[in-house]
Each structure stands twice: as C-alpha cells, then as structure tokens.
Amino acid sequence: MDADLVKAMFATYVVGVSLIRLLDENEYFRLTAMKKIWGRSRGLMLHFLTNVALPMIFALIFFCRGLISMSTF
Incomplete structure (x- = not known):
C-alpha cells in the first residue's frame, strides 16, 4: 500500500475522532x-x-497523491 494512502487513512481517522469529541456532551481539556x-x-x-x-x-491531499501514484504504474 502506498504511504500517501496510509497517511490519508490516518488523517481521516483523526478527523472522525475529532468530530466525535467535538460533538460529544463532555468537553475535553483542549477545547475547554x-x-x-x-x-x-x-x-x-x-x-x-x-x-x-x-x-x-491533509487527508484529501494525501488521498489524491496516493491515487495519482497508483495510476502511474
């Protein structure tokens, strides 16, 4: 698997976790x-x-870079 696609998946995971934390009833330390x-x-x-x-x-950038690198093979 291409490194850019791994970075894109990780950035997507970070976005999901951050959105869940932002919309949660309990506030976390950084937000407070x-x-x-x-x-x-x-x-x-x-x-x-x-x-x-x-x-x-970053997820969009790395996802696009990963798709481009896969299409050049």
Whole structure:
C-alpha cells in the first residue's frame, strides 16, 4: 500500500475522532482551555480548524497523491 494512502487513512481517522469529541456532551481539556483563552466562538473555531479542518485537508491531499501514484504504474 502506498504511504500517501496510509497517511490519508490516518488523517481521516483523526478527523472522525475529532468530530466525535467535538460533538460529544463532555468537553475535553483542549477545547475547554481554548474556550477560556480565546472565548467561546473563537475557541470553537480554532479547535475545529486545527483538529478537524486541517487534518481533512491533509487527508484529501494525501488521498489524491496516493491515487495519482497508483495510476502511474
């Protein structure tokens, strides 16, 4: 299996776990700390961007790179 596809699967896993944690009733330490420091809306936005959106972008990039490398064989 191509390394880029493995990275894409891992990034997708990180996105899934982060979304589950973000939507859960219990808040986790990082989210609570970000909300205290930045305020509620900015803290949620920063948490979403760093823990969900950025890994999702990496997943898409690595998935595309993996598909391209598989198609060149």
